[in-house]
Amino acid sequence: MQAMRGASRRAPVLSKPAMLVRVIVLATLAAFIGLAYLAIPVGLGTLLGTGPSTVLSVAATAVVALGFARVRAWAERTAQLLVYGARSTPYEVLTELSDRMAGAYPTTDVLLHMAQILGLGSGAATARVWVRVGDELVPAASWPDVVSVTLPSMPLVDNELPPLPDTHHALAVRHRGELIGAITVRQHPGSPFSPVDLRLLDDFASQAGLVLRNVRLTAELATSLEAISAQAAEIRASRRRIVDAQDAERRRVERDIHDGAQQYLVALMVQLRVARRLASKDPPRAHAMVVDLKRIALEALDTLGDLAQGIHPPVLTAYGLAAALRRQEANPAVKVSVEDRDLRRYPIEVEAAVYFACLEALNNAAKHAAGSNVIVQLCERDGHIVFSVRDDGSGFDPEESRPGSGLGNMVDRVAALGGTLDITSVVSHGTMVAGRVPLPRGIGDPL
Numbered sequence: 001m002q003a004m005r006g007a008s009r010r011a012p013v014l015s016k017p018a019m020l021v022r023v024i025v026l027a028t029l030a031a032f033i034g035l036a037y038l039a040i041p042v043g044l045g046t047l048l049g050t051g052p053s054t055v056l057s058v059a060a061t062a063v064v065a066l067g068f069a070r071v072r073a074w075a076e077r078t079a080q081l082l083v084y085g086a087r088s089t090p091y092e093v094l095t096e097l098s099d100r101m102a103g104a105y106p107t108t109d110v111l112l113h114m115a116q117i118l119g120l121g122s123g124a125a126t127a128r129v130w131v132r133v134g135d136e137l138v139p140a141a142s143w144p145d146v147v148s149v150t151l152p153s154m155p156l157v158d159n160e161l162p163p164l165p166d167t168h169h170a171l172a173v174r175h176r177g178e179l180i181g182a183i184t185v186r187q188h189p190g191s192p193f194s195p196v197d198l199r200l201l202d203d204f205a206s207q208a209g210l211v212l213r214n215v216r217l218t219a220e221l222a223t224s225l226e227a228i229s230a231q232a233a234e235i236r237a238s239r240r241r242i243v244d245a246q247d248a249e250r251r252r253v254e255r256d257i258h259d260g261a262q263q264y265l266v267a268l269m270v271q272l273r274v275a276r277r278l279a280s281k282d283p284p285r286a287h288a289m290v291v292d293l294k295r296i297a298l299e300a301l302d303t304l305g306d307l308a309q310g311i312h313p314p315v316l317t318a319y320g321l322a323a324a325l326r327r328q329e330a331n332p333a334v335k336v337s338v339e340d341r342d343l344r345r346y347p348i349e350v351e352a353a354v355y356f357a358c359l360e361a362l363n364n365a366a367k368h369a370a371g372s373n374v375i376v377q378l379c380e381r382d383g384h385i386v387f388s389v390r391d392d393g394s395g396f397d398p399e400e401s402r403p404g405s406g407l408g409n410m411v412d413r414v415a416a417l418g419g420t421l422d423i424t425s426v427v428s429h430g431t432m433v434a435g436r437v438p439l440p441r442g443i444g445d446p447l
Contacts, residue, residue, distance in 0.1 A: 021079040028075035029068070036064045110215055111141035114183075118204055119143040122197050124185035130154075130164065131181045131212060131219075137162070140181075140215075169193065171205035173212050181212040268296050313355075321351045321385075325358055325376055333366035334391065340378040346385065350437055353417050354378070354387050357410045361389035361433040369393020369431065383439050384419075390432040395425045410435075 040060035119127035167184035278286040316324035322340040372393035419437035
């Protein structure tokens with residue numbers, strides 16, 4: 001009984017075009033039946049001179065029974081063509097939409113086909129498909145192609161369909177309760193939509209949810225693939241920069257050893273041979289030479305110590321990050337002040353990344369903002385080491401300045417540990433390099 005009441009409520013009220021189609025079909029069938037009985041029992045009986053007979057009546061009935069289905073199908077097709085023109089029937093519209101859902105088409109083609117099917121099926125002047133992007137509805141496809149009206153994106157409020165421009169009827173497209181798009185149509189002037197057309201729009205919107213959902217997932221997947229591709233390209237470039245930086249560092253170390261400590265050691269060996277010969281012949285002169293040799297040896301040790309500081313400062317290994325950076329307070333080019341809070345000892349790779357990033361920022365300040373005051377701040381916060389190097393120099397315009405290799409090295413060092421680095425600068429107001437490096441699990445956790 002409930003099913004019957006539901007069926008009764010869903011019983012369609014025929015529109016004028018649908019009623020006209022039915023009238024044409026009934027009239028055609030009536031003409032066919034009348035013509036069959038008129039032509040066979042009467043016409044053929046007259047030609048044979050027998051007049052109407054039972055045999056001819058049975059023959060006419062057989063002809064009607066055999067041709068009824070064909071004539072009815074032909075009549076329905078003809079009536080649809082006469083009444084609706086090139087429009088598809090509602091059943092054909094929904095069937096074609098299902099075919100599009102089952103097929104594999106590019107995203108833009110799917111949306112264009114949807115708009116075309118909707119427009120042709122409903123007899124609308126224009127039809128549009130809107131797709132949700134973030135918290136906005138964006139017009140993604142329109143039919144016919146000559147539609148040149150450019151519509152803006154419309155913001156959503158509380159997952160509800162907002163008023164959409166240039167439309168007579170707008171229907172929300174949802175998937176599992178989530179608003180993922182909309183379809184809109186604009187009728188021809190003086191040709192309002194019939195109840196059948198409106199019902200078609202409702203059915204179309206209810207079935208379009210899966211299509212737009214697939215389109216949205218495809219677009220999100222394409223965006224993710226682009227992001228992954230860009231990230232992979234950046235990783236490759238970062239690795240290339242790291243390799244280049246390591247090669248340059250090795251060449252620098254080789255050059256510093258050759259031009260610095262090695263020269264001291266060569267001079268020391270020569271002076272030692274001379275001092276050995278003078279030890280027995282001229283002891284006072286040999287003694288003076290030994291004193292000079294001691295000075296040369298100390299200079300060689302200092303050179304090697306400076307070289308070690310550039311590779312990896314021993315004070316960083318022995319005393320930690322803050323102590324290593326405080327050695328830079330003796331920098332004659334800038335006035336450095338180091339402020340640290342709640343720092344502990346951390347894995348050497350973490351301390352080295354932060355140290356060399358800060359050191360590079362200090363070197364840049366000494367080079368481009370000589371005489372300025374530089375404040376280095378270090379703290380542990382939310383499982384990260386947070387650091388900043390801020391100077392009050394002349395600053396620069398980030399849009400007009402190209403980053404150098406030093407900045408690339410800083411970014412790569414921090415990014416290799418999953419950290420981030422930001423540089424902000426304002427002309428006449430100084431520059432700040434700020435970054436954060438995550439601590440390995442368990443180190444920065446609350447006690």
